[in-house]
Amino acid sequence: MHILITGGTGLIGRQLCKTLLADGHVLTVLSRNPDTVPAKCGAGVRALASLDEWQPGRSFDAVINLAGEPIVDARWTEQRKQALWNSRVTLTENLVQRITTAQHKPGVLLSGSAVGYYGDRGDAGLGEAAGPGADFPARLCNAWEAAALVAEASGVRVCLLRTGLVLSRQAGLLGRMLLPFKLGLGARLGDGKQWMSWIHMDDYVAMVLSLLRDAQARGPYNMTAPQPATNREFTATLAKVLHRPAPFIVPAWFLKFVMGERACLLLEGQKVLPQKIESAGYRVAFAKLADALRDLLGK
Numbered sequence: 361m362h363i364l365i366t367g368g369t370g371l372i373g374r375q376l377c378k379t380l381l382a383d384g385h386v387l388t389v390l391s392r393n394p395d396t397v398p399a400k401c402g403a404g405v406r407a408l409a410s411l412d413e414w415q416p417g418r419s420f421d422a423v424i425n426l427a428g429e430p431i432v433d434a435r436w437t438e439q440r441k442q443a444l445w446n447s448r449v450t451l452t453e454n455l456v457q458r459i460t461t462a463q464h465k466p467g468v469l470l471s472g473s474a475v476g477y478y479g480d481r482g483d484a485g486l487g488e489a490a491g492p493g494a495d496f497p498a499r500l501c502n503a504w505e506a507a508a509l510v511a512e513a514s515g516v517r518v519c520l521l522r523t524g525l526v527l528s529r530q531a532g533l534l535g536r537m538l539l540p541f542k543l544g545l546g547a548r549l550g551d552g553k554q555w556m557s558w559i560h561m562d563d564y565v566a567m568v569l570s571l572l573r574d575a576q577a578r579g580p581y582n583m584t585a586p587q588p589a590t591n592r593e594f595t596a597t598l599a600k601v602l603h604r605p606a607p608f609i610v611p612a613w614f615l616k617f618v619m620g621e622r623a624c625l626l627l628e629g630q631k632v633l634p635q636k637i638e639s640a641g642y643r644v645a646f647a648k649l650a651d652a653l654r655d656l657l658g659k
C-alpha cells in the first residue's frame with residue numbers, strides 16, 4: 361500500500377514508519393520539515409511539505425493521521441489552546457477535504473485521538489461506548505474525531521485511535537520519568553488514585569497494523585493495555601523494576617500552581633479498556649505493566 365502519514369516524524373510515527381517499511385509499504389510523510397523525513401522515518405520515505413501538494417490526481421491507499429502539537433509541553437494559554445486545536449482539528453478538516461476530493465480516495469483513514477476523550481472518570485471502566493468528558497482535552501478529542509468521521513460520507517473506512525500513554529524506549533512519558541526515578545527521586549502525583557491507561561509501543565504499532573488490515577474495523581478504538589494502573593501503582597511498579605525507592609509525593613496544589621490547567625493531565629485520569637480490538641481477536645503482547653516496563657528498560 362502507499363500510505364500517507366501525518367505526524368510521521370513523531371515518537372509514534374517514527375516507530376510506525378519503521379514497521380510499515382519492513383512490511384513492504386510505500387510511505388509519504390506530511391511534515392513541516394520535509395528535509396528531515398528520510399533521516400527520521402527511513403530512507404526512501406517521501407515527504408509532503410503541505411497538503412496543498414496533494415493534488416486530486418495523486419492517490420494514497422490509506423491515511424494515518426497523527427499530527428498534533430505536544431499537549432503537555434507548554435502552559436495552556438488561549439494562544440496555546442488554539443495551536444493545539446489547529447494542529448489537530450483544523451489539520452484533520454483540511455486532510456479530510458483532500459481525501460474526499462481525491463479522484464481515487466484512500467480506502468481507510470486511521471485518525472488520532474486520545475483517552476482524554478473520556479475526561480476525568482474516577483474508577484469507572486470505560487469501553488468505546490462511554491460518552492465524552494467536558495474538559496479541554498475531551499472537547500479537543502471530540503472535535504478531532506468529528507473532523508475525521510466526515511470522511512465516512514465519502515465511503516472511506518474511518519478508525520479513531522483513542523490513544524493511551526504510549527510507553528517507549530525512546531522518549532515520551534517513560535523517557536521523562538526515568539531520570540528522577542533512577543536517581544531515587546520517584547514520586548506519586550497527588551493522591552495517586554488517578555488511572556493511567558498505558559500501552560507498550562509494540563502493541564500500539566501492532567494494533568494500528570491490525571486496524572489497517574481489518575476491513576470490518578471502523579469507529580473508535582481504545583488503544584490501551586487491558587490492565588490500566590493507578591498513578592500509585594505505576595509509581596511503585598516503575599520503582600520496583602528499576603530497584604530504586606520512590607518515597608516522594610508531589611502535592612496536587614504544587615502541580616496546579618506550576619502547570620495551571622494542564623495539571624489535569626497528571627492529576628486526573630480514566631480507566632480505559634481496549635474492548636473492541638480485543639473482541640476483534642487482537643491479543644495484547646504486554647498486558648501487565650511490570651512486563652512492559654521490564655521489556656522497555658531491558659530489566
Ligand SMILES: NC(=O)c1ccc[n+]([C@@H]2O[C@H](COP(=O)([O-])OP(=O)(O)OC[C@H]3O[C@@H](n4cnc5c(N)ncnc54)[C@H](OP(=O)(O)O)[C@@H]3O)[C@@H](O)[C@H]2O)c1
Pocket residue numbers: 366367368369370371372373390391392393426427428429430431447451472473474475523524525526527532533
Ligand atoms: N505519545 C503518547 O503517549 C500519546 C498519547 C495520546 C495521544 N497521542 C497523540 O498521538 C499523536 C502522535 O503522538 P506522538 O507522541 O508521536 O507525538 P509527537 O512525538 O509530539 O509528534 C507529533 C508530530 O506532529 C507534528 N506536528 C506537531 N505540531 C504540528 C503542527 N503545528 N502542525 C502540523 N504538524 C504538527 C510533528 O511533525 P513535523 O514536526 O514533522 O511537522 C510531530 O512529528 C499526537 O497527536 C498525540 O496527541 C500521543
